[in-house]
Amino acid sequence: MNWLSKLAPPGVKNIFTKKDTPDNLWIKCPKSGEMVFSADLPSMLHVTPAGHHMRIGPELRFQYTFDDGEYTAVPIPAVALDPLKFRDDKKYTDRLKAARTKTGDDDVMSIGVGNIHGNQTVVLVQNFAFMGGSLGMAAGEGFITAANYAVDHNLPLIIFTAAGGARMQEGALSLMQMPRTTIAVQALRDASLPYIVVLCDPTTGGVTASYAMLGDIHLAEPGALICFAGPRVIEETIREKLPQGFQRAEFLEEKGMVDRVVARKDMRETLANILSVLMKTQTAA
Amino acid sequence: MSFARTYLNFERPIAELDSKIETLLELKDEAVDVSAEIAQLREKSVEQLTQLYQKIGPWEKTQVARHPLRPHFTDYRKGLITDFTPLAGDRKFGEDHALMGGLGRLGGRPVVVMGHEKGDTTEKRLIHNFGMSNPEGYRKAVRLMELAERFDLPVVSFVDTAGAFPGRGAEERGQAEAIARSIDKGLSITSAFVSVISGEGGSGGAIAIATADSVLMLEHSIYSVISPEGCASILWRDGARAKDAAKAMKITAQDLKSFGVIDGIIEEPIGGAHRDRADMISRVGERIGAELDRLAQLPPAERVKLRKEKFLNIGRSLLG
Numbered sequence: 001m002n003w004l005s006k007l008a009p010p011g012v013k014n015i016f017t018k019k020d021t022p023d024n025l026w027i028k029c030p031k032s033g034e035m036v037f038s039a040d041l042p043s044m045l046h047v048t049p050a051g052h053h054m055r056i057g058p059e060l061r062f063q064y065t066f067d068d069g070e071y072t073a074v075p076i077p078a079v080a081l082d083p084l085k086f087r088d089d090k091k092y093t094d095r096l097k098a099a100r101t102k103t104g105d106d107d108v109m110s111i112g113v114g115n116i117h118g119n120q121t122v123v124l125v126q127n128f129a130f131m132g133g134s135l136g137m138a139a140g141e142g143f144i145t146a147a148n149y150a151v152d153h154n155l156p157l158i159i160f161t162a163a164g165g166a167r168m169q170e171g172a173l174s175l176m177q178m179p180r181t182t183i184a185v186q187a188l189r190d191a192s193l194p195y196i197v198v199l200c201d202p203t204t205g206g207v208t209a210s211y212a213m214l215g216d217i218h219l220a221e222p223g224a225l226i227c228f229a230g231p232r233v234i235e236e237t238i239r240e241k242l243p244q245g246f247q248r249a250e251f252l253e254e255k256g257m258v259d260r261v262v263a264r265k266d267m268r269e270t271l272a273n274i275l276s277v278l279m280k281t282q283t284a285a
Numbered sequence: 286m287s288f289a290r291t292y293l294n295f296e297r298p299i300a301e302l303d304s305k306i307e308t309l310l311e312l313k314d315e316a317v318d319v320s321a322e323i324a325q326l327r328e329k330s331v332e333q334l335t336q337l338y339q340k341i342g343p344w345e346k347t348q349v350a351r352h353p354l355r356p357h358f359t360d361y362r363k364g365l366i367t368d369f370t371p372l373a374g375d376r377k378f379g380e381d382h383a384l385m386g387g388l389g390r391l392g393g394r395p396v397v398v399m400g401h402e403k404g405d406t407t408e409k410r411l412i413h414n415f416g417m418s419n420p421e422g423y424r425k426a427v428r429l430m431e432l433a434e435r436f437d438l439p440v441v442s443f444v445d446t447a448g449a450f451p452g453r454g455a456e457e458r459g460q461a462e463a464i465a466r467s468i469d470k471g472l473s474i475t476s477a478f479v480s481v482i483s484g485e486g487g488s489g490g491a492i493a494i495a496t497a498d499s500v501l502m503l504e505h506s507i508y509s510v511i512s513p514e515g516c517a518s519i520l521w522r523d524g525a526r527a528k529d530a531a532k533a534m535k536i537t538a539q540d541l542k543s544f545g546v547i548d549g550i551i552e553e554p555i556g557g558a559h560r561d562r563a564d565m566i567s568r569v570g571e572r573i574g575a576e577l578d579r580l581a582q583l584p585p586a587e588r589v590k591l592r593k594e595k596f597l598n599i600g601r602s603l604l605g
Contacts, residue, residue: 080603083544084535088520137600144597166488166510168519171534172546173603175488175510179496179596182468186593206510208461209449209489214469228461228489229451237451247456257459 027054031223045264053221053264055201057103058110058125061160065123065268071114074122076106076145079137084171092169099131108133108163109142111149117272119281121158122150128162128202135207136167140177143211147184147195156194156275161212165205178210185214194278196271199226199249199258217274218258219267220249226258293348299337299556302330334556341505343531343540347513349505350484354559356566357416358385358400358443361483364566365391365573366398372432375424378458383414383450384422384494386429391441392574397433397476399426399494400443403484416485417450420463423493427470437585439477439577442494447512449490464493471496472596475589477580479573481551482506482538483558498592499576500546502538503569504553508546509536545599 026035032050045064046054056064063069086092100106108130112123124146126133133139143159150157166174188195197215199208201224209228220226227247235242245251252258262270276283292300306326309319341349349355362369366389373380386399403416426442433440449460471478471494480497486508502508509516516530517523535541538550551572554561580588 078604080600080605083600083603084533086533088533140600168511168516168534171510171536172508172541173544173600175492175508176546176596176599178465178489178492179468179472180599182465182472182496183593183597186469186473206489209464209493210468211465213459213462213465226461227456228449228464229456233451234453234456238453242453246453255457255459257462 047264051222051263053201053223055128055162057127057129058105058112061125062110062112062114062123064264065116065158065271066112066114067116067118071112071123074111074113074145074149076109076111076138076142079141082169083173084169086169086171095131095169103127103130105130107136107138107142109139109146111142111146113149113153113155116158116268116275119272119275119279120153120155121271121275122146122153122155124157124159126160126162126200126207128164128200131167132165133161133163133207134165134167134174135163135177135181135205135210136170136174137177139163139167140180143177143181144184147188150193151187151191154191154193156196156279157188158196158198158271159211159215160198160200161203161207162200163203163205163207165207175206178206181211182214185211194275196274198262198267198271199252200224202226204228204230213257216278219260219262219270220252220258221267222249222261222263224249226252291352291354293345293352295341295345295348296334296337299330299334302326302333306330331555334560338505338553338556343507343535343537344513344528346505346537347485347507347527347531349557349559350503350507352557352559353405354562355484356558356562357405357445357484358402359405360562361400361443361481361566361569362387362389362398364563365570366396369398372429373425375421375428377421377424379419379421381414381419381422381425382412383416383418383446384426386425388438391577392570394574394577395438396441396577397429397438398441398443399429400483401446401490401494403445414450416446417448418446418490418493419450419452419455420458420460423449423460423463423467426467426494430467430470430474430476433476434474437476439479439580440471440474440497441573441577442478442480442497444480444482444486444491444495444508445484446487446490447485448487449493464489467493468496472593473589475585477577477583477588478592479576479580481569481573482508482547483569487512496592496596498580498588498595499548501549501551501572501576502541502547503551503558503565504538505557506538507531507536508538508541509534545602548595 029048031052199220369389404410404413478497513527513531517526558565
């Protein structure tokens with residue numbers, strides 16, 4: 001939308017919309033404003049030259065995390081579908097269907113088991129592209145499944161979080177995922193297994209206020225928004241603009257909530273080092 | 286009785302009846318015998334009130350749950366806890382008046398008690414930040430739960446908050462981490478733990494102190510993942526559609542009992558807790574006492590195991 005599309009009648013608008021180039025051939029970096037060629041992104045791990053870490057889904061995350069991108073997927077048990085019979089303008093079940101078609105996944109969580117520099121690890125990825133990564137019953141079950149798998153196989157758990165918060169369409173059943181996932185974290189703790197949280201953009205609301213802040217180690221991707229209440233809600237409450245960088249990964253590091261902000265290109269190595277120490281892996285040297 | 290004189294919008298028929306009674310009461314001095322008529326109107330008022338409250342929906346319940354004269358933490362504490370010693374501070378940063386607590390006895394049983402306090406006057410509402418805690422409140426809750434565990438005392442919590450405070454300082458000092466730790470502690474304490482959602486159970490700020498062995502809700506209280514106004518503003522970009530959101534989110538005690546999210550409902554006096562505060566407080570006290578006695582029969586490790594199983598099973602039973 002620009003000033004022209006606001007002025008022009010609907011028919012005329014189409015003339016000015018360029019349809020001759022495929023969508024997203026070029027992507028505008030939100031950090032620097034420069035145009036980045038889409039085809040170049042995979043080789044840059046979806047990080048723009050200016051350092052903006054783009055949101056990525058489970059497939060790329062597993063590929064960037066595991067040795068040779070190899071892993072085994074762990075299935076997540078089904079959960080009750082729409083117990084509230086929720087609808088706003090659309091039915092919740094229709095929104096779910098649309099998200100499933102769009103992402104090819106059942107819900108927000110995907111579990112992969114593979115090696116990170118030889119350390120066998122369970123990795124859980126929360127996909128923001130699926131209904132804003134929202135924490136509902138399926139996400140809760142995904143988290144519990146991943147933690148149980150880790151406990152059963154004596155493996156560490158790493159989660160890459162990303163969520164706008166709770167899934168409102170599941171009401172209080174969504175809220176109950178905060179204690180449910182916390183119980184799963186406790187199971188890892190009782191088994192003396194490492195639980196590492198990598199906070200990705202954005203991690204907010206009930207997700208931050210439960211399993212995302214209960215890790216043994218908290219890493220974060222540069223620039224990620226990490227908060228309980230979102231900036232808009234706070235600005236409405238205090239009626240003033242928040243400073244630049246407020247609630248970003250670097251800010252949380254400064255405030256003592258995050259151990260390290262780690263660039264995507266260094267994430268694998270950082271995780272491998274932490275895992276090998278915590279799991280007391282025997283090294284050649 | 287003056288406190289029952291604040292009527293909610295949906296209570297208009299009752300307000301009209303009551304004002305008729307008032308008028309007749311004034312006539313009484315003038316040597317006309319209206320006592321029979323008054324008695325009849327009073328009976329009618331109670332009958333209508335009973336019927337009205339039997340069928341009120343989620344939005345009406347939201348208003349009842351937020352009624353300024355509904356008993357708050359301090360009312361329950363004064364009515365139910367003897368030998369009370371208030372305890373303050375999180376030992377890290379400060380004291381949070383939105384979440385109060387201390388030591389005392391409930392029906393003779395030594396307990397640690399805590400809860401959100403909204404305040405009942407403008408001045409007090411400001412002191413208590415309208416019942417919206419900062420991280421210090423949740424860190425104090427963790428401290429109190431640790432204290433309870435060390436001395437093998439049961440924990441009783443009263444939940445009545447619109448939510449955790451969405452402020453700048455709260456975020457800077459780790460609101461999310463404070464809530465997460467409080468949930469974590471509540472789920473693992475070996476002490477018996479009873480929670481009463483007495484008014485508003487607002488989101489993360491509520492669950493932070495509601496991970497109990499027994500979670501009870503007052504008949505007209507609400508418990509939700511986001512306020513009806515917040516939900517409406519996200520879904521329809523229109524906070525005024527809160528009524529629709531309240532209905533869609535299934536926030537009533539009755540709905541949540543059917544989903545297995547809560548363990549029990551405490552009935553309110555006719556016309557809601559605010560119409561007979563003393564009666565409400567004593568009902569709550571009796572129910573908590575019964576739950577504490579039941580939980581005291583269980584070995585601590587068994588309580589923790591059952592508590593965790595209970596939360597893990599929430600939602601699983603709904604799978605067809």
